[in-house]
Amino acid sequence: MKSYHHGNLKQELIDCACRLCERDGYTKLSIRTLAKESGVSQTAPYRHFETKEALYASVAQDGFNKLSKAIHVDVDKKVNKKQIVDMAIKYIEFGLKNANTYDLMFGTAVGNFAEYPELLESANSSYENFRSSFSQLANDSDEVIAFKCITLWSMVHGLVGILRKAQVVADNSMVNPEAGPMSSAILIAGNLEDHLDKVISGIIEN
Amino acid sequence: MKSYHHGNLKQELIDCACRLCERDGYTKLSIRTLAKESGVSQTAPYRHFETKEALYASVAQDGFNKLSKAIHVDVDKKVNKKQIVDMAIKYIEFGLKNANTYDLMFGTAVGNFAEYPELLESANSSYENFRSSFSQLANDSDEVIAFKCITLWSMVHGLVGILRKAQVVADNSMVNPEAGPMSSAILIAGNLEDHLDKVISGIIEN
DNA sequence: TGTATTATGTTAGCAGTGTCAACATTTATA
DNA sequence: TATAAATGTTGACACTGCTAACATAATACA
Numbered sequence: 001m002k003s004y005h006h007g008n009l010k011q012e013l014i015d016c017a018c019r020l021c022e023r024d025g026y027t028k029l030s031i032r033t034l035a036k037e038s039g040v041s042q043t044a045p046y047r048h049f050e051t052k053e054a055l056y057a058s059v060a061q062d063g064f065n066k067l068s069k070a071i072h073v074d075v076d077k078k079v080n081k082k083q084i085v086d087m088a089i090k091y092i093e094f095g096l097k098n099a100n101t102y103d104l105m106f107g108t109a110v111g112n113f114a115e116y117p118e119l120l121e122s123a124n125s126s127y128e129n130f131r132s133s134f135s136q137l138a139n140d141s142d143e144v145i146a147f148k149c150i151t152l153w154s155m156v157h158g159l160v161g162i163l164r165k166a167q168v169v170a171d172n173s174m175v176n177p178e179a180g181p182m183s184s185a186i187l188i189a190g191n192l193e194d195h196l197d198k199v200i201s202g203i204i205e206n
Numbered sequence: 207m208k209s210y211h212h213g214n215l216k217q218e219l220i221d222c223a224c225r226l227c228e229r230d231g232y233t234k235l236s237i238r239t240l241a242k243e244s245g246v247s248q249t250a251p252y253r254h255f256e257t258k259e260a261l262y263a264s265v266a267q268d269g270f271n272k273l274s275k276a277i278h279v280d281v282d283k284k285v286n287k288k289q290i291v292d293m294a295i296k297y298i299e300f301g302l303k304n305a306n307t308y309d310l311m312f313g314t315a316v317g318n319f320a321e322y323p324e325l326l327e328s329a330n331s332s333y334e335n336f337r338s339s340f341s342q343l344a345n346d347s348d349e350v351i352a353f354k355c356i357t358l359w360s361m362v363h364g365l366v367g368i369l370r371k372a373q374v375v376a377d378n379s380m381v382n383p384e385a386g387p388m389s390s391a392i393l394i395a396g397n398l399e400d401h402l403d404k405v406i407s408g409i410i411e412n
Numbered sequence: 413t414g415t416a417t418t419a420t421g422t423t424a425g426c427a428g429t430g431t432c433a434a435c436a437t438t439t440a441t442a
Numbered sequence: 443t444a445t446a447a448a449t450g451t452t453g454a455c456a457c458t459g460c461t462a463a464c465a466t467a468a469t470a471c472a
Contacts, residue, residue, distance in 0.1 A: 003438085006450080025314065030429065041451050043431080048449090052430065100314075106367055108231065108309055113371070127387035146390035150368065151361065151405055153387070158364025161312055162356065165319070181333035181359070184352035199357055202408040209467085212421080236458060247422050249460080254420090258459065 010048040012038050014058045018101070021059050025100045026109055031055070056109045057116040063101040064122035068129055070094045079136040081197075081204060087133060088156050088196050095160030096167070102160065127153070137204060148203050155199060163189050216254040218244050220264045224307070227265050231306045232315055237261070262315045263322040269307040270328035274335055276300045285342040287403075287410060293339060294362050294402050301366030302373070308366065333359070343410060354409050361405060369395050 006012070016037050020029050031052060032042050049055040071090045073083050095102045104110070105123070113120040134149045135142075166185035188195050212218070222243050226235050237258060238248050255261040277296045279289050301308045310316070311329070319326040340355045341348075372391035394401050 009449080027314075031431090032429070043452085044450055046431075103314055106371070107313060108233075108306075124387065131387075131390075143393065146393055147401065150365075150387070150390050150394050151401075154364030154368055155357065155361040156364070157367060158360030158362070159356075161363060161367070162360055165312070181330065181337075181356070184337075184356050187349065187352055188356050195353065195357075198412060199409075202412055203405075206404060206408055215420080237460090238458070249423085250421055252460075 006038070006040060006044075009038065009040060009044065013045055013048060013055070014062065017055055017059050018062050021104060022098060022100045026056060026059070026104050053110055054116070056104055057113075057119045059101065060104045060110055061116070061119040061122045063098065063105045064119070064126045066098070066101075067091070067094055067105070068122070068126045071126075071129055073129070073133050079133050081137070081200060084133060084137065084152075084204075085193065085196050085200055087130070088152065088200065089192060091156050092160055092163070092192065095157075096163060099164055106157065148206065151203050152200065156196075159188075212244070212246055212250075215244065215246060215250065219251055219254060219261070220268065223261055223265050224268050227310060228304060228306045232262060232265070232310050259316055260322070262310055263319075263325045265307065266310045266316055267322070267325040267328045269304065269311045270325070270332045272304070272307075273297070273300055273311070274328070274332045277332075277335055279335070279339050285339050287343070287406060290339060290343065290358075290410075291399065291402050291406055293336070294358065294406065295398060297362050298366055298369070298398065301363075302369060305370055312363065354412065357409050358406065362402075365394075 013034060016034055017029060020034065020037075031045050034055075035042050035045050038044075045055070049058070071087045071094065073079065073087055077083075110116065110119065113123060130153060131145065131149050134152075135145050140148070162181065162185050166182040166189065219240060222240055223235060226240065226243075237251050237255075240261075241248050241251050244250075251261070255264070277293045277300065279285060279293055283289075316322065316325065319329060336359060337351065337355050340358075341351050346354070368387065368391050372388040372395070
């Protein structure tokens with residue numbers, strides 16, 4: 001039954017790569033096992049992805065698309081502070097639940113987004129969600145909006161990184177939980193909504 | 207002249223690894239080339255580092271030690287807001303100037319710091335610099351200090367990540383600089399001190 | 413001091429990787 | 443229908459992390 005041509009290999013490779021990257025981390029992914037998983041020869045993926053980085057770019061792009069959906073805010077309703085807080089929480093949840101994919105999106109595995117225009121567009125579009133919500137909050141200039149937006153994004157992005165480190169250490173709990181930044185991070189994670197509410201208020205009323 | 211035993215191989219391997227990791231990124235580092243660089247056989251490094259991850263841990267540890275020095279604030283003098291701003295700027299500069307090492311410190315290459323107690327201690331000690339400076343600013347409870355501290359750290363850490371992405375894209379300038387988060391990030395980078403001053407004020411007076 | 417132990421180095425080799433060149437087959441196009 | 447393009451396969455190269463078995467030097471101890 002199996003024909004010489006697969007028919008839908010590219011998409012199947014991407015789907016499979018997304019699954020494996022999220023399950024095992026992108027460093028564990030090999031093109032060869034990916035090909036085997038799709039029942040195709042070792043080098044077949046090279047007809048669709050010039051390099052491994054190009055494959056990573058596709059996985060990262062998929063990640064940004066999912067992130068956009070996850071943090072989406074209905075633009076019809078007027079945006080208020082609570083919605084921004086919600087968005088921040090959803091962002092952090094996405095980062096923690098899709099930790100390995102998040103690495104690919106914000107790490108250095110894909111060196112230069114500009115080499116992958118589709119990825120760049122998906123990434124920018126994710127940010128645009130963020131920005132447009134912010135822009136409805138007050139009558140700020142574009143520059144002020146950019147300022148506030150980057151501030152919040154940086155903090156939320158940074159929190160994901162720090163909470164993840166804390167998670168790993170806490171999961172293995174081999175250290176004194178009284179010491180170090182990890183314990184502080186865990187404190188905050190336990191009270192994330194309040195924390196974000198305060199910080200976001202601070203940024204908005206800046 | 208060259209004796210069978212190297213004499214100082216472990217330290218030389220670490221130094222060399224730090225150099226190469228920072229120059230080419232840790233993904234490009236191979237134990238074999240590292241050994242060659244030190245004029246020693248392919249497998250000699252395994253007498254000093256059980257796995258490649260253990261080597262990464264040493265490089266990361268060195269990074270945290272350097273970070274501690276870079277952001278160090280003289281504890282004799284009473285700490286004021288300007289010093290916190292300075293510290294934040296030095297942190298960001300460190301992250302941007304030692305971008306590849308920074309990846310190793312805060313990425314996932316070393317999965318669990320608790321497996322490398324010396325690394326964990328260096329990392330915690332870096333944070334302690336941050337925290338103790340903060341604690342002198344006001345008479346806050348430990349919990350409030352932890353809160354403020356993590357907030358600032360997350361933001362500063364997140365900024366490093368985002369500014370780096372912006373840098374790469376800007377360096378290659380293949381995209382419309384009017385669109386996307388990158389341009390906003392560049393705006394802020396050009397005015398980093400003012401930006402941080404505002405944000406830090408917001409956090410302190412929270 | 414002489415010997416046993418440990419630390420540190422070497423060689424050879426396995427299984428796995430990204431990538432390329434050459435070739436095969438199917439699909440699209442003129 | 444002939445030709446070109448797309449998509450697949452096989453085989454191979456150079457490289458990787460890592461292990462086992464062995465060699466030599468430094469150290470500890472009788």
